[in-house]
Amino acid sequence: MSTKKIISIISIVVISGLIIYGFVLIGQIFSNNTKFSQDEVYVHVPTDASYEQVLDSLTPYVTNLERFEMVASKMSYPENVKSGRFLLTKGMNSYELVKAMRSNIPVKLAFNNQERIENLAGRVGSQIEADSASLMKSFKDSIFLKENGFTEENVLAMFIPNTYEVYWNTSAVKFRDKMIKEYRNFWNNERVAKAKKQGLTPTEVTILASIVHKESVKKDERPRIAGVYLNRLRAGMPLQADPTVIFAKKKKDNDFNQVIKRVFYNDLFLNSPYNTYKVVGLPPGPIAMPDITALEAVLNPEKNDFIYFCASTDRFGYHEFAATLAEHNVNAKKYADWVNAQGIKR
Structure with missing residues (x-):
């Protein structure tokens, strides 16, 4: 067999081997x-x-x-x-x-109804790489707070409850910076003007909205409740909001997991800047994260003459409103009798 023929056979074998290897490789890939x-x-x-x-x-x-x-x-x-x-x-x-x-792939990060900044940090930390400790550190950074007009007590007001698209590996600082941008987008010129019309800053709107949010789960009633509280503020009256007393009790006990369904007379004397029975005006920070309907309720309150309200015994979840103390006392007694009949002790 000639050398030329041998080389041809070897070439064919090599090429065939390469083709087979190529098919195997493609199959693997x-x-x-x-x-x-x-x-x-x-x-x-x-x-x-x-x-x-x-x-x-x-x-x-x-x-x-x-x-x-x-x-x-x-x-x-x-x-x-x-x-x-x-x-x-x-x-x-x-x-x-x-x-x-x-x-x-981005994460659809959602949060709402967080009672404290600590709860928010835990909620966010369960959805992205940054843990709650690093998030808390970024939220309470003194330089950041000063530059953006917040305090440790009211920084929860910066967070607008919604669903946001972020990357899982977003750092705590980058997440915080995204939230301040979202805050500024929410508080556009129109909303700032509405807040000013009510005599409030955006942060004060959020604080009041947190009380409105806690007072009623009925979104259609929130503008009326906001109107009542604004009436009290303008009259120089204490807000006398039971949810602020509940928050003050939880804060004093350092136990935000406890369930408090009833506020007693002695609770109204609790020394706390959050107790609006003792302190005139707004508390130093939100008592919860209000949703957007509560914020809009404060920005667009019902115009009314009501000064008082208490829970209704006829329409569950709603309230009875009154313009005079005499009317309110009738409603309040009816509710107190109902609560006692239910055996609610706490």
Whole structure:
């Protein structure tokens, strides 16, 4: 056999081998490499995570980690690991997995009805990488508070309850800075003008709205309640809001998990800047995070002559309103008799 023929045969063998290897390689790259039963799963990669940490995170979800590593190496992924939240779907091949690990998926972060800034930090910290401690530190940073006109007591007013799109690996400071931008967007010229018309600043609107929010779950009643409280403020009367007494009791006991359904006469003498039976004007900060309907109720209150109100015994969740103390006393006695009949002790 001539040399030329031998070289031709060797060339054919080599080419055939390369073709076979190519098919095998393509099969490895583009065949299913997932082993989870769900339609999709999320993988979280912490900030500054190493490639080895990524592999540990992927192990429960990838059938053949070596196959993934081979493709990842070809695509220069080990040198370019990204932190964040990544979506894997059932049936992905190694190539698709690497691509997925480069596409950070935002989180739909939601919060509302948080009673204190500590509760908010815990709520947010359960949804993004930043923990509650780092969030609290950023929220109470003295320089930030001073620059933006807040105090540790009223900084909860900065947070407008809603659903926000943020990246899971957003830092505590970046999250806080996003929230101050959202706050400024909410408090546009129109809302600021409405607040001024009521003789309030945006922060004072939020403080009053937190009381309105706690007074009634009925959104259609909140403008009327806001009107009553504004009447009291303008008359120089104490707000005498039971929710502020409840907040003051919880704060004094350092126990915000306790359930208090009833305010007793002796509670009204509790020494606290949050007790609006003793202190005229607004408390130093919100007693909860008011929702937008409560904020709008204070900005667009019902114009009325009511000064008093108490819970209704006929319309559950609503209140009875009065313009005179005599009318109010009748309503209040009716409610007190009903409460006693129910055996509510606390």
